[in-house]
Amino acid sequence: MNEYKDILKVESGFAKRVASACHVDIHACYQCQKCTNGCPVSFAMDYHPHQIIRMIQLGLENEIKTIRSIWVCASCETCFTRCPNEIEIPVLMDYLKQWVLAQGEESVEGSITAFHRAFVNNIRMNGRVHEGSMMGDYFLRKSIEEKKIDINEIFINLKLGLRMLKRGRLALLPERTGGKKAVKEIFNKVS
């Protein structure tokens, strides 16, 4: 019987911990699959929303860490809008992203994580997002996360950026806002 013991490690209490940490009623899910059926990015997911909830209910803590779906979730809120038990799946997805990163785990979707970090960093620096510098920061972080430089991707975005610049849709300098100081204070206060 020894060869079976490592197949699935169940962490008892995982579901309870997650549910109370993010205030999402995971235990109310009865697998009706409305969430998965309405999810626009389910084609890009490895595990579907209802499966992820089931995995949490079953205490499969290790498996959750490497799921792509939590990153690929577009936060479109279709699942939550339709769930008969009002399970706030988008909030759960956000919590799981933060939980994975807090564990010190690497994100399985490096470019998505890099994007979020570049975006938030830009808010911290400028008070508003300056798309131009945010893109530069994004490519730097993406290269570090993926341990390679995606020349093709950089080239495509540079080309697009130039065409946008020609049409006046790219600001070379960040907009200034007097609110920048207050934003920095928020960043300092927040854990």
Place this chain on the structure above:
Amino acid sequence: MDVTYYPGCSLGASAKDYNESTKAVCTALDIRLNELPEWTCCGATSAHSLNAELAISLPILNLSRAEESGNDMIVPCPLCFNRLKRAKEAMKSYINIHDLGSFLGQDVILDKINSLLKFPLSDIKAVCYYGCMADRPPKVTGSLDYENPCSMDKIANTLGVDVKPWSYKTDCCGASFSISRRDIVYTLVKKLYDKALETGAECIIVSCQMCQANLDLYQENISAHFGEIYDIPIFYFTEMIGLALGLKGVHKWLKRHMVNPVPFLEERNLLR
């Protein structure tokens, strides 16, 4: 009418056409937009993905500022609108927050638009594409028609547009994945193009600048990627209003599009 205007970060750059057309339309409708002084980013998707406390603090900061004037707040970007509505609930603010599409779709505004109508857009067949954040989740947005929103349809109808019904009004365009996972956006947007064309529509009218970017900026790439030729102008509903009311500056906004809408409009004698 005096309102507080919260443009959001994109409208200064990638969505300049939306900003310009919104300001022109509101001026024509006697809606005075007072840009929120010292406004800062609402946090959008990335903040709530990384830190819940940060994500709610950023829009709360803006709403606290808005309480200095107390006026209703108009928000052209549905994502900012969504974040601000959550902040309103969190801090129990008294400020009324409206997304631009629903605001301009009110009967009293439609009557005003009708009275100023100069050039009916009757030769345009279009679908209206709303995206996610203006209506979902209804708990946050207060939207009643979240599966089939109609405010833009009503506006377009008033302008004389031949609005086609379709089932993809609120199907996600992939939002910020246009940068980090373009492949996802390509798949989602191709479906939107195909479904729009199936109805007989020749263009798509939008009320979100993220959607406009995904449908407009990448149309050439998406065409090449799937071996198809898509030539579908993507208009902001405010640009449509501007066209129909004969407002100045229309040419300037339209020139900013990646998919050139000028031939489409000239064919229909709608560009003066």
